[in-house]
Amino acid sequence: MAFEVANQQIEDVLAGFRVLNMRGFNVSKPNKMKILPYLDEVTPAARFVGAVNTVVNENGKLIGYNTDGIGYVRGLKESGVDIQGKKMALMGAGGAGSAVAIQCAIDGASEIYIFNPEDESYLRALKNADIINNEIDGNCKATVHHIEDTELLRSSIGSSDILTNATGVGMNPLEGQSIILDSSWLRPELIVSDVIYNPRKTKLPEMAESVGCKAINGLGM
Template identity: 55%
Template sequence: MTERISGKTQLIGLLGTPISHSLSPKMHNEAFTRLGLDYVYLAFDVGTEQLEDVLKGYRAMGIRGCNVTMPNKVLVRDYLDALSPAAKLAGAVNTIVNEDGILTGHITDGTGYMRALMEEGIDIIGDKITIAGAGGAATAICIQAALDGVKEISIFNRQDAFYERAKQLVLDINAKTACKAQLFDLADLESLRGEIASSVIFINATSVGMEPLVGQSVVPDTSYFRPGLIVSDVVYVPAKTQLLEMAEGVGCKTVNGLGMMLWQGAKAFEIWTGEEMPVDDIKALIF
């Protein structure tokens, strides 16, 4: 690392909290090194209160860009100059690029998630899915799944600000795609059981299962699962969340968030550098 950092090295950051668990610095710095690119990637523990000031600093210092993760993916839109079409539709951002002081937000979570499923040999096109969460990652996954041809999406979330946003997400999906979307309160366990029972996959797109919620699950017990159901978690630290352990116990195929992290990162890498990430090398490193 010290051999390749120079006075011209450009900085890429990761803004979120908690952040110390992230594999993104390892992934991107290895990719920069393998391609001989003069960039460095660092993680910064930044919550919503510091976010505006941090992005002002990005402009002032000419920092090339960043990834944005929980809890900042929605709020960050307020501090940007432009949004990609996908980010505008999703109402969330996970990647920012700085072009001469103009900060443009992109969303790569949805394409990354769908690519990760494909790499696992999972095809959900034409089927029904159930997802927990209505934040940035969940919204991006829902929109991309709908655009790719998923037949029906049942979204569950707590009655909070994200629930109100999810109402518009459902309207957009139903109006702009051939997919049927519906929204439920996550506290409605009877509906949760029924929607999971009629779905090919259940996705946890909340932070439940990672620090500080390790050992917790959005699904109360294993009776909600059945053999043959696919259970997916966007969390990748720990690699096997309580949700995935429960699902494996009844014979479900499980997928953690590593694949999504890899493929959303590969697209972000291309946005910043104009180069393709050496995905096979990085996959061997982080899996």
């Protein structure tokens, strides 16, 4: 069942969920960030991303999770890819891109090159990089770059183990398009992943498969 909850109702609704002992629930926009102050606990990934999409009731204690990054990493594992020690070129720093970057850093990626246009999400990318470099335990290094710098993007892909598209390019209304300009940017040993799951195969995975790359879509998220 679904409930439409106004901002001023969040606290009362959560109190009702506690009384009813509901096991858990999902959270959608615009409440993913606004629910944070009313939860008893949030996971490190949810805290770093600043958004919750799943809440679990543990004996009256409401714990918030962000499952986007968890689902992404699980999707890689189910395809035989371990993020541990891997270098990643990540395109996009919105909600999905932020969750992917943070979770991959937590799970042991060695380096993440984050590419984004210079918009409001670029500032978010800078914040994510700062969190990865200074707050997350481990040795992951993150840097932020302009996605319009195609030469730097191409060279970063060339030194990465995983290329991830976390932009909307490839889905409606940008179906049939790809940020990667030419399949010559790709090589067979590169893992190419896309957070998009509708359509199930965008142009980027098609390009990847044409040169022998393993391609993974966003169904895991």
